[in-house]
Amino acid sequence: MREEVIVRVGAKVLAPFIITFGLYVHFHGDYSPGGGFQAGVILAAAIALLALVYGLDAVQRVVTPRFVRACAALGVIIFAGVGVVTMILGHNYLGYNALAHDPKHGQHYGILGVELGVLVTVFGVMVSVFYLFAGRRGRTQ
Amino acid sequence: MLLTLLAAAGLALLKVRNLFAVVMLAGIYSLLSAGLFTVMDAVDVAFTEAAVGAGISTVLFLGALALCGHHENKPGHTPLLPLVVVLLTGGALVWGTMDMPGFGDPANPIHHHVADHYLEESYSEIGIPNVVTSVLASYRGYDTMGETTVVFAAAVGVMILLAGRLGRRPRPEGKGGSG
Numbered sequence: 001m002r003e004e005v006i007v008r009v010g011a012k013v014l015a016p017f018i019i020t021f022g023l024y025v026h027f028h029g030d031y032s033p034g035g036g037f038q039a040g041v042i043l044a045a046a047i048a049l050l051a052l053v054y055g056l057d058a059v060q061r062v063v064t065p066r067f068v069r070a071c072a073a074l075g076v077i078i079f080a081g082v083g084v085v086t087m088i089l090g091h092n093y094l095g096y097n098a099l100a101h102d103p104k105h106g107q108h109y110g111i112l113g114v115e116l117g118v119l120v121t122v123f124g125v126m127v128s129v130f131y132l133f134a135g136r137r138g139r140t141q
Numbered sequence: 142m143l144l145t146l147l148a149a150a151g152l153a154l155l156k157v158r159n160l161f162a163v164v165m166l167a168g169i170y171s172l173l174s175a176g177l178f179t180v181m182d183a184v185d186v187a188f189t190e191a192a193v194g195a196g197i198s199t200v201l202f203l204g205a206l207a208l209c210g211h212h213e214n215k216p217g218h219t220p221l222l223p224l225v226v227v228l229l230t231g232g233a234l235v236w237g238t239m240d241m242p243g244f245g246d247p248a249n250p251i252h253h254h255v256a257d258h259y260l261e262e263s264y265s266e267i268g269i270p271n272v273v274t275s276v277l278a279s280y281r282g283y284d285t286m287g288e289t290t291v292v293f294a295a296a297v298g299v300m301i302l303l304a305g306r307l308g309r310r311p312r313p314e315g316k317g318g319s320g
Contacts, residue, residue: 025188030269033184035277041192048200069300076293079286094282104268111269111278114285121289125296126197132303133204 004053011053018046026119030108036115040122047127056134065135068127075121082113143180147173158213164202171195185273255280 026039051059083094091098096110150170157163171194178187242249259276267275277285 029274030271032271033188033273035185035274038185038188038192041189041197045192045196045200048197052200072293072296076286076289079289083282083286094286096279096282103266107267107275107279108269110282111267111274114278114282115274118285118289121293125292128296129299130197130201130204132299133201133208136204136208136303 007053011049015046015050018049019043022046026115027112029115030111036118037122040119041126043119043123044126044130048130051130051134056131060131063127065128065131068124068131071120071124072128073121073124075117075119075124077117078120079114079117082110082117086110143173143177147177158215159211160206160209160213161211163213164199164206167202168195168199171198 022039022042025034025042026036029035029039047059047063082096086095086098087093089098094110094114096108097103097106099106099109099113147170150166150173154163154166154170157166171190175187175191175195178184178190242251259272259280263272263275263280264270267279269275
């Protein structure tokens, strides 16, 4: 697919919008359908699109396999970390009310925090799995 | 209408032997399911189905296809025994649904355990209009953390299966190399 000009330009134009849409889905998840999980999948889809059009090597130079593997673990740490922070502040594990004076604000920050954890993990996992599947092809040929 | 299309896509999935067509049909099936969820007002579920089922899964299937070829071999056995098993299981499941409360009945127990509280109080307690997000990330935060861990664990499993030689010296050719 490397020589198809329309596909290359189309992917180049679409990718930033897909990534922006993914972030919108994440940060607007409180008000509209969506959240960390869907956003992570959309971001991973943007990476997969670029990898399909420009080749795996080019994309892996920017988003390295090591980085996405770290993301997969980091997300779980962020999620669990929010719970630990609320415990240190004297509330229950994942009791977001601790995070601000106004319980509602605390809930807001807490939800944004754990959704960020979900986003990072899902993004890392999806891209890692995609890399593994796509990378095997190169080894067999 | 959507259910009919869904059934048609499912039957076509069974008949077609070209795996590339199967992957495309599976994507269509997911997209139709997403449409069905939207009709049933489960927009968050529809969103996930469209992104995961019709999006990423299709790409991963295509990646697997590139490894294993485009044609499915004919099965070597007669379909009689599997047919009987499937009919019996399906019949038992349909029989089991007879005891379930009517679909969409507002008096169902599932709508009165904690759902009333979530729908009425979540805005004053959490301050977020999307009840799904409130339930997912706050009321049921433990469950969501478990899910995140499961996703992570699944990825670790795939890595162990597909990238077993990661970080190790590649073995000499012809000696146990599966790639």
